[in-house]
Amino acid sequence: MPVFTHSHARVVVTPEQDETLREYATRFGRVERTLFADLAKGVDVDQLRSNYPVRIGITTHQFEAVRAQLHGKIEAARKELLSEIDRLKTEIGGAETIVSQLNERLPRSNQLHQEKRRLRTLKQEVDRDFGRIRLCFGSRELFHLSFI
Numbered sequence: 001m002p003v004f005t006h007s008h009a010r011v012v013v014t015p016e017q018d019e020t021l022r023e024y025a026t027r028f029g030r031v032e033r034t035l036f037a038d039l040a041k042g043v044d045v046d047q048l049r050s051n052y053p054v055r056i057g058i059t060t061h062q063f064e065a066v067r068a069q070l071h072g073k074i075e076a077a078r079k080e081l082l083s084e085i086d087r088l089k090t091e092i093g094g095a096e097t098i099v100s101q102l103n104e105r106l107p108r109s110n111q112l113h114q115e116k117r118r119l120r121t122l123k124q125e126v127d128r129d130f131g132r133i134r135l136c137f138g139s140r141e142l143f144h145l146s147f148i
Contacts, residue, residue: 049067091122
């Protein structure tokens with residue numbers, strides 16, 4: 001029976017059920033990471049759909065659940081990437097304006113040199129491989145544990 005606390009439902013489970021759910025979550029995460037790696041390599045989803053259930057030992061419905069969740073994460077990352085590109089292009093425009101103004105007012109100054117370095121760095125950020133989606137799997141807690 002769910003216990004409601006501040007508009008969140010907390011499900012009460014037995015230790016055996018908790019263990020089963022944890023194992024399922026671990027397997028789900030492993031399949032998700034494997035699927036992401038295969039998609040990043042360029043393997044066709046339809047090909048994966050036919051061989052994943054047999055190869056990994058999951059049902060087609062489980063595969064579709066993992067695929068749908070991963071698709072959502074990829075699309076969110078893609079939108080964030082486009083937003084980042086727009087932000088960088090705006091910064092580049094501003095930096096170019098500052099460089100041209102400094103070129104007129106303070107040629108050969110350290111300030112001009114530093115602004116040119118900043119502009120070059122911004123352009124390099126835009127030029128790097130933006131077509132590649134990068135995802136981090138796991139919790140923030142797990143991420144921070146990797147630095148201990």
